[in-house]
Amino acid sequence: KFDLNLWEFDMLATLRRAGAPYRLSPTALFSTLMVTSGTMTHRLKRLEASGLVERMPNEHDARSMLVQLTSRGLELINRAVGVHVEEERKLLEALPAVALAQLDAHLSTLLLSLEGRPAGADVPDAND
Incomplete structure (x- = not known):
């Protein structure tokens, strides 16, 4: 729909999640996305050629560069994320509110487990 493949969406969304000014170091990007530096x-290069990201000097470290969404890249990922979230909402709308609350609580427990935090820490009550 947006002429993005999965890795392009992931990379642009990762930069978007970083918050304004939507930039990260290449090392932070490939670590977050779990790809090799060569793949990154x-x-x-492909996203730069498409005008979706740009590399810029790191003002805190002259030896390194940062990767930043261009205005075109930000506009594209904002539209794509909006559609993605709406599609997820439609998938979940068949579930009653109680089931959604339980799903949320169970997914929170799973996330905490994956992060190595104790079960029950900051987990919403399924009945809330």
């Missing part, structure tokens, strides 16, 4: 370099 190839992907960055």
Whole structure:
């Protein structure tokens, strides 16, 4: 729909989640996305050629560069995320409110487990 493949969506969404000014170091990007530095370099070149990201000097470290969404990249990922969230909402609308609350609580427990935090920490009550 937006002429983005999965890795492009993931990379643009990761930069968007970083918050304004929507930039990260290449190391932070490939660590978050769990790809090799070589894969990251190839992907960055493709997104740069598409005008969706740009590399810029790191003002805090002259030896490194940062990757930033361009205004075109930000506009595209904002539209794509909006449609994605709406599609997820439609998938879940068949569930009653109680089931959604239980699903939310169970997914929170799973996330805490994956993060190595104790079960029950900051988990909403399924009956809330």
